[in-house]
Amino acid sequence: MAQKSALVQGTLDMLVLRVLSRSELHGWGITQKLEQLSNSALRVDEGSLYPSLYRMEDKGWIKAEWKTTEKGRRAKFYSLTRTGRKQLESEIEGWDRMTAIIASVMGST
């Protein structure tokens, strides 16, 4: 198994928004999706996802709704709001700028 990387600080929100931008999901689903998309290479305490979700709900980026899963269980589904979508765009933009800067600094030596 490849070595796991810790998450770059402050990027969890962005990742969650990105995952939710495709479809609405519950917390467990988000965890799975993150795992799947990163090929299990990210090391995240699963619990730390929830404060992030609640914070973003407070800010109005995502909204939550109780629904039934395919297996008939009650779960809280999150989906992106309009402000959330804008927020995601600006975070991606910021991220691109940041990685470009880092890449240019790292590549210059």
Added chain:
Amino acid sequence: MNFFRQLFRRVRLFVRRGKAEAEMAEEMRFHLEMRKEDKIEDGLSSEEAGYAAQRKFGNLGAVQEQIRHQRGWHWLEALWKDMCYALRTLRKSPGFTLTALATLTIGIGVATVVFNLTAWILFRADPYPNPEQLYRIGYSDKQAPFIPVRTGLHFQAYQERTDVFSEYAAVSPEMANVVIEGQPSAVGVLRTSVDCFRTLGIVPVLGRSFLPEEFEAGANNVVIIDDLFWRTNFHADPQILGRKLLIDQQVCTVIGVLKPGQPFPPAFEGAVYRPLVMNPKPAEPFDPTLFIIGRLRPGVGPEAARAALAEIKLDGLPNWAVPYFAEQEVRLAKPRELARPEAFWLMAIAAAFLYGIACLNTINLILVRQLGRAREISIRLAVGATRGRIVRLLAIESLALSLVVMGILALAARWLFPPLFAAITGSEALRYLSYWNWDILGAGGVLTALACLSAVLVPLARLLGTDVGPNLKEGGAGAGESRRAGQVRNVLVILQAALAVILLTGTGLMVRSFVKLQKVDLGFDPTGKVKAQIAFPKSYILAPEARLQLFERLQQRLEQLPGVKAVSFGQDTLLEGGFMGTAQVQMPNGEFLPVAGNFVSADFLAASGMTLLRGRWLSPQRGEVEVVINESLAKARFGDRDPIGSSIKLLVSGDRAYSVVGVVRDVKETVRTTAPGLRFYTPSWVYPPNINTVFLKLEKNPEPAFGGLVRRVIYDFDPRLIVTNVSAIDEMVDRSMWAERYAFRIMKGLTVIALGLVVVGLFSVVTYAVASRRREFGVRMALGATPADLRRLVLAKGLSSAAVGIIIGTTVALGLTRFMRSLLFETDAYDPAVFAGVALVLLASAVIACWLPAGRAARTDPVIALRAD
């Protein structure tokens, strides 16, 4: 905005935190269970899978706590706990709590209502659409700066020949007999112009407005009634529409009812409204006379509008009217002008003082309480509470207090204020005013917040200087309160006393002025005198001689009423200043002086209660033209000579010589008249056209029902006569003092409350001082002081505070009272008796406040006091 939405969301979440917590737990349980199932699929046992899921999740409790913190529950939670704690501690010291609550509630409640009332009276916007565009149109002449009437001719010309006003509301007031269930009553009828209701933005609550075709002659037998008329005469019957009323013997159909407090401008108010049929003719320029309000066209200023109106000259006027109109100048004025606004300012200032006293008192109470808790606070500090935490505790305590105060106020505004204020002011109208509105509650909230803040700031300043050690020691030793703490509270008491002195002085002056007004010598005896004013409908025209005979017959009829001792008639002059003002008297040097006269019947002397000084009254027989003159005229015309038997030349509808048969005492034409005018009285047959009033003298002041009786008798006598008013002269005197009475009553109420607060404040301070000096008193006793010495010591301390307060208050009052001069009647704003009286009252209150604590000091038992620790 976003901030408030978030705050609201958080508070909502907090209030429903039980549900939110359950949901959070359920969500995480779901996550853990899903992970566990996942692990079981990987081949772990159920138990191991559970542990693995938990490991992967991290610390569940920590995550939940982090979420709670994020949601800001921690401080809401802490606030809630502090609030509960504050309420518990407040409940534990009921004496303090009740006093503080009562002080704050009374001070804030009274101030709130008085401020609102004053603001409503002084500053409320006129309740019309775009009130700033509205102007009354009137004129000025030599006698008056603004007379708010114009003729129908003017109105027509304004509408046809200028466009400075976009629309008008014009009304013509008249009195009419309205007969309801056999009882005639004189009712104010306003004939309104076509646009009137629309211009003033008035829509009936029931029925409809007038239609344009109803302003044609013959089609105008429709009537809209106002709310009060509807309630008093028809018990607010919703089926009123379509009902027929007999108004001046015309059958009119009710088509609408107005809302209560319909915004007709002053002088516009009537009880019933009918369409005005406009048909002005230059030959009769005063028919109709109109009160006009115009709405300025946008972009036109009032001065430009006035100039445009001034350009308009009337054509085709009869010769006699031309000079009359020539001397008039058009004037504009705002629709609402308040008579004697100073009475209301005085009330507001008095309420502000009361509020100040209440705040000072609360600060003092909280200070005393804080000192009482000095030990507790020191212990808290010593065991590690931050100062911020203690400040928060104190702040929350006063927040709790003010929330309770607000609650009480809100309840009081709903249930208590209406009857209370109606009782204090004696004005029934206040009973129906609503105090349960955002203005009142908002103002109450602001005042409470201010009081609460001030009540925290002073103790706070003291707290920040608190040193742990000495307080613990001081508390332990009970050596007495610290010098500085005592001084702060002393200053507060002195300020309270000073404010109370100012308030008392204002009230004292009002009392004195009021007493003087009530004792004012009118020059005639008003007791048992009644006058009935009579108007003739426009359709009822009588020749002068017929008018005279009608009144003579009416006099005979009224003389038969039970309890009536004398009846006479003439022009309405008693307390109205309604003398005919155009007469002139020739002086010995040939010049003419303006005088005014009344044309009266033979019994006028007895029926009016005037005093004959010399000679005799007018003889009942027609013959030589006799005149009775008043003192002032006698002095002006004859100097010290006896005028009886002389003759004077008077210009009244032609000039004539009158022989003087008597001199009467000067009569005040209004209660406040200072310089009596030159007056004469001649027989009514000399000039009957202006006779309009019947004077009755009764054995005693009439019962309230007497007015109705007189109306019925006159209606039976001739249903065409309109009795506009039946008034007891005594009541008129009373009514003329309304502003003084109003200010006086409210000031009296406020002052009594303020004095009470000062007594409470002083009492609490002295009581506390005595309690904390117990040990010292014990030592003094042990060393040989007598109980009387200790009593004197405490009394002297209280009285000296009061005395300093009196000196400061009196000095300030001396500077302020001159502003209320216009409200004072024959009373000096620096009246020494009032100032001295106020000082005495305050000293007496101080003695009352100090008496109990002084007695307690005197009863100190040295053994117990020294052993207390």
